[in-house]
Amino acid sequence: MRLPAFYRWLLLVVGISISGISLAQDAGWPRQIQDSRGVHTLDHKPARIVSTSVTLTGSLLAIDAPVVASGATTPNNRFADDQGFMRQWSDVAKARHVARLYIGEPNAETVAAQMPDLILISATGGDSALALYDQLSAIAPTLVINYDDKSWQSLLTQLGEITGQEKQAAARIAEFETQLTTVKQRIALPPQPVSALVYTPAAHSANLWTPESAQGKLLTQLGFTLATLPRGLQTSKSQGKRHDIIQLGGENLAAGLNGESLFLFAGDNKDVAALYANPLLAHLPAVQNKRVYALGTETFRLDYYSATLLLKPACRPVLALSESYPTDQTDLVSRINAPSSASIANRRRLAKTT
CATH class of the missing domain: 3.40.50.1980 (Nitrogenase molybdenum iron protein domain)
Structure with missing residues (x-):
């Protein structure tokens, strides 16, 4: 027995509605x-x-x-x-x-x-x-x-x-992890542990990145070890709530920068020069041994874009890295990119044979 046209239309509408609800639920909404x-x-x-x-x-x-x-x-x-x-x-x-x-x-x-x-x-x-x-x-x-x-x-x-x-989030993370793996295989670590910070030359102060910060976690992923603050050091956290930075100033600045190497986030070579020029920091091993490195001004707000920029130069084709870590450069990224003497020799040999 054929149903009247109206009922057939009604069943079709109900079916479409139920299907729509099902699709919405499958998509995770609400x-x-x-x-x-x-x-x-x-x-x-x-x-x-x-x-x-x-x-x-x-x-x-x-x-x-x-x-x-x-x-x-x-x-x-x-x-x-x-x-x-x-x-x-x-x-x-x-x-x-x-x-x-x-x-x-x-x-x-x-x-x-x-x-x-x-x-x-x-x-x-x-x-x-x-x-x-x-x-x-x-x-x-x-x-x-x-x-x-x-x-x-x-x-x-x-x-x-x-x-x-x-x-999309998973894809972005996977892209970055691939680059990160490449960098870890090529990078030559400086003396450990390291202090990661944002340095403010005018105020002679710094915000130290903690292990909980995105910056600290990125360095750990790359194989670096973050320095532990001395016991009893009087510090403060921004706004009393933040977990990612510790404020250092006055006499605590030098005491808090106790890493064998210093990494300046949100900084360039001008900031490195300013830190070297601070007489209160002249006695630090990282300063005396010229192990203060700028990581770029875009790294203050760390996200997919800035983290990728930090790694991108290191992903250019290189044959090898020097096993001895150079101390006459302040840009960590360019140093990751620098070929070793063996690499240069190989390139010269190839040039002669072609």
């Missing part, structure tokens, strides 16, 4: 995300994400998350472009037309104007908009993200789960 404020339900995959933290934005861009706007830092300096976006991902942000929300001080009205369906806040740091949580959470689902206690890879994985970009 999904629940937990942060320090509790459990949040995201009904659908975000399509308009606002990142109030310039630190988080780079990782979101790396996994192709739909970021429509971002907080910014002070523009037009060696770290940031004319928008106040980090230079390592500045071109990506411009290509994707990411709007600048504000510089420094968070503004809820500016966030609301972007009509976001997801807002991300950093839990700590100078780019945190945590004070506006109540206002922002009234606009759209708002998540608080800790980036000061994990590697950039762990942060990427977390953001991938939040945004539904898990595959």
Whole structure:
């Protein structure tokens, strides 16, 4: 017996609806995300994400998350472009037309104007908009993200789960791990342990990266050993909450920089020269033996882009590295790239025979 046309149409509509629900469930939406404020339900995959933290934005861009706007830092300096976006991902942000929300001080009205369906806040740091949580959470689902206690890879994985970009996050991490393996096979480690820091010459102070920081974890992945602070050293942590840096100043500066080698994140050769010129640090073994190395100005905010930039020169084809670690260069990356004397000899021999 044939069903009337109306009933056939009704069954078709119901079937399509059930299929749609099933597909949505298979895709993982809605999904629940937990942060320090509790459990949040995201009904659908975000399509308009606002990142109030310039630190988080780079990782979101790396996994192709739909970021429509971002907080910014002070523009037009060696770290940031004319928008106040980090230079390592500045071109990506411009290509994707990411709007600048504000510089420094968070503004809820500016966030609301972007009509976001997801807002991300950093839990700590100078780019945190945590004070506006109540206002922002009234606009759209708002998540608080800790980036000061994990590697950039762990942060990427977390953001991938939040945004539904898990595959992209895994692919980026896999790309980096391949490069990391290559570098570890070629790199010649300087005397250990090392101190990793951001040096501020004008204030004669430094922020020391801890083993919990993304910078510290990257060095550990490369095979370096981080120096342990002397017992009883009086230090402070930024804002009393951060896990990634320890502030050093005054007499504690020299005592805290007790590594056999010093690695300057967010620094260049000018910062190395300034550290060498500080008379209070002249007695340090790393200074006396010229083992202070700049890792580039883009490494202050460590993410997929800056971490890859740190390794990229080391991935150029080289035949070998010198077994004796040179001390007359301040750029670690160029040193990783430098061929050994045996390599040079091989190249000369090949040149003669061709």
